Amino acid sequence: MPDTPLLLSPADTARALPYPALAQAIEAVLRDPGVTVPPRLVQPLPGGGSLFVMPAVSPTVTITKLITFVADNAARQLPTIQGDIVVFDTATGQRRCIVDGPTVTARRTAAVSLLAAQKLAPRTDGPLLIVGAGVQGRAHLDAFADGLGLREVWVVSRSTDSADALVTHARARGLHARRVDDADAALAHCPLVVSCTSAQAVALRGTPRDDAFVAAVGAFTPQMVEWAPDVCQRLAQRGTLVVDTRDADHEAGDLLQAGIDVAALPTLADVVLGTPAWAQARRGGPVFFKSCGWAGWDLAAARCVVGAKPCP
CATH class of the missing domain: 3.30.1780.10 (ornithine cyclodeaminase, domain 1)
Known part of the structure; x- marks a missing residue:
């Protein structure tokens, strides 16, 4: 060697x-x-x-x-x-x-979201709404296209140039793609949602569809946030919340700022292993998967x- x-x-x-x-x-x-x-x-x-x-x-x-x-x-x-x-x-x-x-970091984060979608998404045919058109936006587009057979994607970004670049990338892959300007309005049309913004301020205030799967990946510290606290509270009441690991107990900014008891939520390991914690937490409605990262x-x-x- x-x-x-x-x-x-x-x-x-x-x-x-x-x-x-x-x-x-x-x-x-x-x-x-x-x-x-x-x-x-x-x-x-x-x-x-x-x-x-x-x-x-x-x-x-x-x-x-x-x-x-x-x-x-x-x-x-x-x-x-x-x-x-x-x-x-x-x-x-x-x-x-x-x-x-x-x-x-880019690829494993998107692959974690892919695995969660494979296990949890009520439907996987899209369209996929990507909020945030940076590195993670492109990685999630590619991961969902490769792993779910995705055919259509909508892109929202503060930067028009970044959104257009991601739309061009999607079309080069043979996907139907469009740039949209209102993320909250787009939620009504997209059963797959990925939020991967810089998480320096709330980016989404709308409520996902009842058959939606959301992968929230931008916020990975208690101070960061993408989703409005009242939206997270409504999702906790009428849907299913899952975190990637127990590290999210003290890192999941979206949920912590909403006053949600993150330690009581099931993890992706609970889902994969079919633990009692997952059996007790599982119910209908939208699925909100909060990803914070893990070695x-x-x-x-x-x-x-x-x-x-x-x-x-």
Whole structure:
């Protein structure tokens, strides 16, 4: 083994992580009793950014994700998320490879939403409404198109140029796509909804359809928010709320700001494993899936990478 581990480019990382396979790998992590994921460390940085340190361990592969998040980096023409994931052999402790952190973050977040939609969405034929046309908007469009057979997408963004670019991308994939200006009005027409804004302020005040599946991914700290508190409260009363992991208990800004007892909600693991918590929580109406992120998702991606393109 060479002293320097293989460094995968963003393109190589993406090729190793097709969305349907990554969703399956995420489900496998949730079913694997040998996986250990300690709480992530979030270190504030001078100027308002954050450093995230996220380890995860499985019997074969161990990872540490090191990324920075700086919300206003767009003004500097820099990515909001930067960093890498170091992949180790669990048995020997040797570095296997280093993969591109932003690419993994985008793809595993969208793959988690895909898995949740596969398990929870009352209907998957669309149209899909994407609110926020950045990196996550494109990743979710691709994930849902690859994993659900999506045929139509509507896009809302504060930036007309970003929305038009995502519409062009969707049409290049053979999808029917349009830009719309009113996200709340579009909710009435779209049974699939993904909110992936910068989550610096409420972006949605309308109520999703009774047969809707919502993946809310933009807010991943208690201070961030995309959905109005009264909407979240109505969804808690007449629908089903699910969080990605128990880390959401103290991170799910949309739900926490609505005064919802997040710790009482089922997780995606409860759904996958069919636990009593899921059986008790499951009911009709819209499904609101709140995703905050977890190093287990990055571990799933690392296992995909190692399996798809073994590192020396």
